[in-house]
Amino acid sequence: MKALVATKYGGPDVLQLQEVETPVPKDYEILIKVRAAAVNAGDCRMRSFTVPRMFWLPARFALGFRKPRNPIFGMELSGVVEAVGKAVTRFKKGDRIFASTSNVKFGAHAEYKCMPEDGAVAIKPDNATFEEAAALSIGATTALSFLQKGRIQPGQKVLINGASGSVGTFAVQLAKHFGAEVTSVCSASNIEWVKSLGSDFIIDYAQEDFTGNGERYDIIFDAVGKTTFSQCKNSLTNKGYYLHTGMAGSRHNAASRSKTSGKTVVGGTVVPRAEDLYLIKKLTESGQLKPVIDRCYPFKQAAEAHRYVDQGRKKGNVVLTMP
16 A cells, blocks of 8 residues: 655655555554545654654654654545454444544554554545545544633633634534624634634734733633633633643643633543543534535645645645545
């Protein structure tokens, strides 16, 4: 099979399409013929080894010292079950699925991928294309997990910073699903379509600093990691929650309450579960959630997809389509 292989750390040019051995499913695994796979910021950070200096050494241990230990990236995919192991009961050949590979050494950027049947795999939403389904398993589950940790309630005021990104676009829709009043922070060029996702109010970050406008929010969700708790704490209500996706590996891997303010900081990473994917499937099929696709690239142009994501200007998701 063909796979996108990172020969070393560096820019998009280190990625090469190579012939590699097609995996064979074990007893409790399914073999997926990949139809589409997302390229997200995490893939680009692994490729370029862009990590905070304080996490350099543990990241080298986790990802590989001289070159990527798992050189086929890709954290989310959609496709068709091609074969099943002899002990598999949850899936059958021909099932259309979507999945997260973040907990199984990645590998979505290939023509085939084996997954454990009890992993983060679910039947694809009926009303989603393969391209749309490929963008559902990371951004949507991350937004869902953080909002749940923030104890979101109907009627609360929620601010989403970075509302035009993958996590942000899902966070806007999910916050509305939970009955919150949503303020979105994005660039002027994205205002109209972010508003179409359900935002009640929009802030153009180039024109206004939300931390200084006097408004108070029950939840501030920084979906792009551009702020700090100290900058935002005065914009939170008493017992408010500050959610930050950029705190992976920090002391805020779980909720921690500020001793001085009584406000709660939540950071860390999210590992999708099958039950999360099935909730996302339900919300997608009911029309309450829709993935935003910025661009689709054919598999052979994967390096171009990485270059575009590297710019930091994508709207929602970037997807590779398989031949």
